[in-house]
Amino acid sequence: MSSLAKLTHAEAAEQFIADEPRTDWHDDTLWFVREKRDKAVNSIPEWEQLRQWASDIKYHGLSNMHQLLVDFEKNAIANCIEVHWAVDAKEHNELIYKIIQDNQIERIVKSKSMLTEECHLNEFLTEKGVEVVDTDLGERIVQFRKEAPSHIVLPAIHLKKQDVSETFHEHLGTEKGNNDPQYLTEAARGHLRDKFIASELAITGVNFAIAETGGFVVCTNEGNADMGAHAAKIHIACMGFEKIIPKAEHLAVFLRLLARSATGQPITTYSSHFSKPRAGQQMHLVIVDNGRSRQLGREEFRNSLKCIRCAACFNTCPVYRRSGGHSYHTAVAGPIGSILNPNLDMQANKDLPFASTLCGSCSNVCPVKINIHEQLYLWRQTITKEGLAPKTKTIAMWGMSEVLAHPAIYRLAGKMGRWVVKYLPFLTNNAMNPWFKQREMPQAPKESFRDWYLNNKQK
Amino acid sequence: MSARETILANIMANQPVSQDLPQIDLQAVIHYDNVLQQFKTVLESIGGKTLEIKDWQELQAMMESDQAAGKRIINAISELGNIDETLSTMKAEELAMVQRAYIKAGIAVAENGSVWVDEAAMVNRLLPFIAEHLVLVIEQKNIVANMHHAYQQVASFETGFGMFLAGPSKTADIEQSLVIGAHGARSLLVCILPS
Numbered sequence: 001m002s003s004l005a006k007l008t009h010a011e012a013a014e015q016f017i018a019d020e021p022r023t024d025w026h027d028d029t030l031w032f033v034r035e036k037r038d039k040a041v042n043s044i045p046e047w048e049q050l051r052q053w054a055s056d057i058k059y060h061g062l063s064n065m066h067q068l069l070v071d072f073e074k075n076a077i078a079n080c081i082e083v084h085w086a087v088d089a090k091e092h093n094e095l096i097y098k099i100i101q102d103n104q105i106e107r108i109v110k111s112k113s114m115l116t117e118e119c120h121l122n123e124f125l126t127e128k129g130v131e132v133v134d135t136d137l138g139e140r141i142v143q144f145r146k147e148a149p150s151h152i153v154l155p156a157i158h159l160k161k162q163d164v165s166e167t168f169h170e171h172l173g174t175e176k177g178n179n180d181p182q183y184l185t186e187a188a189r190g191h192l193r194d195k196f197i198a199s200e201l202a203i204t205g206v207n208f209a210i211a212e213t214g215g216f217v218v219c220t221n222e223g224n225a226d227m228g229a230h231a232a233k234i235h236i237a238c239m240g241f242e243k244i245i246p247k248a249e250h251l252a253v254f255l256r257l258l259a260r261s262a263t264g265q266p267i268t269t270y271s272s273h274f275s276k277p278r279a280g281q282q283m284h285l286v287i288v289d290n291g292r293s294r295q296l297g298r299e300e301f302r303n304s305l306k307c308i309r310c311a312a313c314f315n316t317c318p319v320y321r322r323s324g325g326h327s328y329h330t331a332v333a334g335p336i337g338s339i340l341n342p343n344l345d346m347q348a349n350k351d352l353p354f355a356s357t358l359c360g361s362c363s364n365v366c367p368v369k370i371n372i373h374e375q376l377y378l379w380r381q382t383i384t385k386e387g388l389a390p391k392t393k394t395i396a397m398w399g400m401s402e403v404l405a406h407p408a409i410y411r412l413a414g415k416m417g418r419w420v421v422k423y424l425p426f427l428t429n430n431a432m433n434p435w436f437k438q439r440e441m442p443q444a445p446k447e448s449f450r451d452w453y454l455n456n457k458q459k
Numbered sequence: 460m461s462a463r464e465t466i467l468a469n470i471m472a473n474q475p476v477s478q479d480l481p482q483i484d485l486q487a488v489i490h491y492d493n494v495l496q497q498f499k500t501v502l503e504s505i506g507g508k509t510l511e512i513k514d515w516q517e518l519q520a521m522m523e524s525d526q527a528a529g530k531r532i533i534n535a536i537s538e539l540g541n542i543d544e545t546l547s548t549m550k551a552e553e554l555a556m557v558q559r560a561y562i563k564a565g566i567a568v569a570e571n572g573s574v575w576v577d578e579a580a581m582v583n584r585l586l587p588f589i590a591e592h593l594v595l596v597i598e599q600k601n602i603v604a605n606m607h608h609a610y611q612q613v614a615s616f617e618t619g620f621g622m623f624l625a626g627p628s629k630t631a632d633i634e635q636s637l638v639i640g641a642h643g644a645r646s647l648l649v650c651i652l653p654s
Contacts, residue, residue: 223643266571276619297473
């Protein structure tokens, strides 16, 4: 990850697609997930209505966020949950470290939480000498390999079973060359059972937090969040504040949408509703801002906070499928990541809104109807206005607008272009021209449309 | 200012004008002519098994044959016999030996094959996750069409924990190959009692 962090999306994507068969395999694998989603969605006649309800419930939540958080906190405290607040990633990490220190904890398990990835919690704790075991199978695989997850739902989707086999052979002593997913999963099950049983503290994410009840819901297929949370004497759940929904009955809408959009399942195997710690257990909940309140204030971008992290936009995106999650160099990749991350750090993530064809497929599959492709386009404008767009792009765009604004220059440029492509092709067919990469330059037409029109009009 | 005050003040300053909640129209959501059949079909499609039984005796016989075969089982259903008094405080090490657990479930949902299991019914929160195999029992009259109907009946937050459970534990994290039995139960059987 660290070596990729210095590359822009386009540069990292160029490395990714150098292996063509593997790129095709990645593309097909994600498209397969998209097709499973379509099948599940088509079995629900009221799907479009559900999306609208979800979008409206989330907007109600955003527009009443202050009150909902106050209500949630009051109800959670009444349920004996300790509620903490963190302005940014640093505060989030320090809060968790303090709980670990206060209770002299050594053995920690963690289930999937994109927020803790966003806050780089694992790196922070490792620096403090605290080991955290990721328990989602995909996350454990990438943790062994010292990589970041490449997808928010399928963390190891960039790896082939041979890669996993080699990693498990090295770290778990599995048979060399045995690539059977059943065998490899069984090995991880045994390894992680020991970790669950021995763990003292479990960290989980939160899918939905319910203001009305002060409880929260965590969804997994593997059961790893529950194995951790119910075995350990301390449970810490971490959430961005936008996970709040008003009432328990609204869970019906979101649980119907989430897994169908994510993997094509009718619901995840486990949809666990936590509302009180068990006898003798400590339950902590950390509510994090980390730039979200700023995004809430940006009218054109605030709807991005409706996201329920299903990753449907990843699976359908022609750019994500052919560039891989790591090329986005952020915790949340894909189209949704490209509209969330410029808010976190516009300078570091200025390339991401350009990593899109603006085809709109992401917006079409989004279960909460976020206008993702429109926001990508708006971020491009914001980034260019801030003077952060690459110089070559800015100059090219300036040149283009000058040419298009002056008909005489436009006609002259067209004539020169046709002449160059015809007689001096090496001037365009070279590595200096980014449009020549992976493309054949077109044949130059004999005349422009304008000339053709004028000639034919006279006939 | 504390972190709490800072965050809440920023949210107050930045949140848009309030918009009302939508009305969820229960007439507009999916229904099935035969919720029992739909429930069975969906649950079996996601790796679970179903069994229609006549009465508790039938299940009791199944449990006894498990015991006779020397399996380590845990019963959390009073209709099937005594519940081990130490179950609620059993630790992970001990529960990890459980080969099959019998637990009563509440509402079942036809659209997705899930059943609601409440803390009161599982007795120990870890039991339904750590047991190698899981047998749940529902009553046919408790099958509802969809999640909207389910939440009308689930009093999820009166006890401290509850879940919708749909099928056995699974993962597809290795090359999208489905493997049953990730961390939780390797199999799920839902027994259906007549109403």
